[in-house]
Amino acid sequence: MEPILEDLEQAKGLAALQAASEDIRDHYNVDHVVYHWVDSAGDQYGCGTYSDAWRDRYLEQNYLRVDPVILGCFQRFHPVDWKRLDWSSKSARAFQAEAIAHGVGNQGFSVPIRGPNGQFALFTTSHSCDDKTWADWTDAHRRDLILIAHMFNEKALELEPDRAPEQSQALSPREVDAMTFLAMGYSRAQVADTLSISEHTLRVYIESARFKLGAMNTTHAVARAMSRGLIVV
Amino acid sequence: MEPILEDLEQAKGLAALQAASEDIRDHYNVDHVVYHWVDSAGDQYGCGTYSDAWRDRYLEQNYLRVDPVILGCFQRFHPVDWKRLDWSSKSARAFQAEAIAHGVGNQGFSVPIRGPNGQFALFTTSHSCDDKTWADWTDAHRRDLILIAHMFNEKALELEPDRAPEQSQALSPREVDAMTFLAMGYSRAQVADTLSISEHTLRVYIESARFKLGAMNTTHAVARAMSRGLIVV
DNA sequence: CAGCACCTCACTATTTCTGGGGAGGGGAAA
DNA sequence: TTTCCCCTCCCCAGAAATAGTGAGGTGCTG
Missing domain, CATH: 1.10.10.10 (Winged helix-like DNA-binding domain superfamily/Winged helix DNA-binding domain)
Structure with a gap:
């Protein structure tokens, strides 16, 4: 893991962040690595290895408000396996089917990261495989992923200081x-x-x-x- | 670091968590290791190696609302060295003097951890030494501390599920x-x-x-x- | 097919909030 | 010391939200 973190810390510019997500994907041999930021105003920023088509579709359909990964992680403290989320609603199942059709894996593991002023980001790895394989993989790399999620988030914030806290005026x-x-x-x-x-x-x-x-x-x-x-x- | 994390994962009961903080202190050879949780209602929970006298004093004086470590980390995304906090106000300096008199180190490093519903916790290491020594130490262990903070928090939540958020009926x-x-x-x-x-x-x-x-x-x-x-x- | 949850529309009266003013005392910081 | 923010209190008219009841259509599920 170490070289991956070093690369991340060296990253300069958003393109480097994109490249880092690809490196992480290749290093861990998974289908996708994605960083997804949700602003308190509802704005989004993402980077990672999902296809452009899926990203555009996601934004266009405002799937933010449907995506069980977002909704689930928003209420959770800890990293979560997608299997443990609630996929029961109709819209969630439709969303899942469409995601898989766009190449998103049937398995996923997402690390929620929070900051002050309601800032929220997700660092996700996704893959296509059976449950057992995925469980073994997440068990093996859980700690790495938490750390990478943090470093990734730190880097993303550093490279785009606009998203830094609007330092809202304190209340008496x-x-x-x-x-x-x-x-x-x-x-x-x-x-x-x-x-x-x-x-x-x-x-x-x-x-x-x-x-x-x-x-x-x-x-x-x-x-x-x-x-x-x-x-x- | 590995055995420390293993111990943490094995911990059963709050006493074990207390013991874990002492283990971490000894392993890293610092003066103090403290986990401090602030509840949504303003209730606090803490465990660690500060003296009972200081803990009681802290609670009695409601220092929560004065402590620059709490106030600073609450506005920050990333782990922070105490030197970078704002100690300029009169109440902050008085607080600092009293803390040091109670055995808290002059140096400190705190990792903020956030959950849904405004849940907030801090994992802090503190020590008495000069700036250079402390900077070297934090540089060397920064990653470990982030990971330990997460594991510690996860464990604390697991052992006190009251603090977990309640599930509620979904909206149409x-x-x-x-x-x-x-x-x-x-x-x-x-x-x-x-x-x-x-x-x-x-x-x-x-x-x-x-x-x-x-x-x-x-x-x-x-x-x-x-x-x-x-x-x- | 019956029940249930959802979406849509309507009326009236009452309570609550909002938007403008103005005024004095206290404490902390520059 | 002066300035600035915080806390406290007051009036009034208009705008907005709430309580209570009612009714019809759709679509899924048992």
């Missing part, structure tokens, strides 16, 4: 309180009561939080505060 | 659409317009989503949908 303690209780379902009156302040005062906090977060309404402000990790519910 | 596609656009700040009228349905219809989706999520209002429903990973914003 009272604003955090307000957002937190609102996210917990309290009405303004209840929040004001809980914080033992007047509802008018509370409203000032909500408004200033909304302003700081660039939100159009309370729901939006709470959603942004959550996705940026400013509040935890 | 239209409900997902509604929640997604609401989280993006659209008003009901705008969402209805975007989805090309009447606002009355939209309201039915919002209500049924609210019901499914056990939410008391729209903001609550969106917050829950987000924290359960049902929508990606």
Whole structure:
């Protein structure tokens, strides 16, 4: 594994990252190696060995919101084998069939990586083989893959600093309180009561939080505060 | 490193995790090894080699909200050397002085680990030595530490499954659409317009989503949908 | 084929939020 | 010391969301 990591650390430019994913694929002898980034705004960035056709199709169909790999890993802490995801819904099965038709393997292993402000990325390896073979392979390389995922992500961030945290303005303690209780379902009156302040005062906090977060309404402000990790519910 | 990871994987029970942190400390010959978890509710869980006195003091003073290591890592993607954190504020310097008085090293290296729903943990090694020695040490073991941090976190989660996220009822596609656009700040009228349905219809989706999520209002429903990973914003 | 979940549309009244103002005191930093 | 941000309180009118009930069509599943 070592030379692979060295190559990754030396990589300069996005083309080198693309080449690195191909190197990793060849080194581990799998069908595909893919890095997929999802922005808090919903923007995506990916690089890897999937075919252009599949990538274009994926973006065009906005499969981000259907893909069980994304949805599953988004709720998980640890790397996951695709077999353990939920493929039961109709849209998921249709998606899977289409993916396989585009050359994506029937097996897969994805490492979720998270950053501040709701940043989220996936590092995936995929292959066509039977379950036993795949289980052996993932067992053997699980640790390598975690480490490579991190290095890959670090490199990708370094090469595209645009995606670095928009360093959203921090909220004041009272604003955090307000957002937190609102996210917990309290009405303004209840929040004001809980914080033992007047509802008018509370409203000032909500408004200033909304302003700081660039939100159009309370729901939006709470959603942004959550996705940026400013509040935890 | 290998035997350390093996020990970690074999660990059964929280006491074993405590022992593992001591093993890691001895293996790498540093002063302290600490795992620190911050719960979604603000609860904390920690284990490691800091003194009981310091741990108690930390909890009692609620240093969580002052500790530059927590604050800094919470905004960062990658492992960080304590030197690169912001220790300039008065409270931070007071905290640092007290920490060192309690035996915490003047040097430190912390790996942030994140999970779904804003879950956050830190894996820290700390030591007393000069800058050069510490830089050499972290350079040499950076990769190990990332991997150990992950394994440690995985194990800690496994041993305390309470902290794992709860599964919830899925939303219908239209409900997902509604929640997604609401989280993006659209008003009901705008969402209805975007989805090309009447606002009355939209309201039915919002209500049924609210019901499914056990939410008391729209903001609550969106917050829950987000924290359960049902929508990606 | 019957049940169930989903999608679509409608009305009315009430509660809640939002958008503009304005004002004073406190603390920390420059 | 001055400036800036934070916390606290107040009014009002208009906009938006909610509660409660109802109804019809589609499509899958047992």
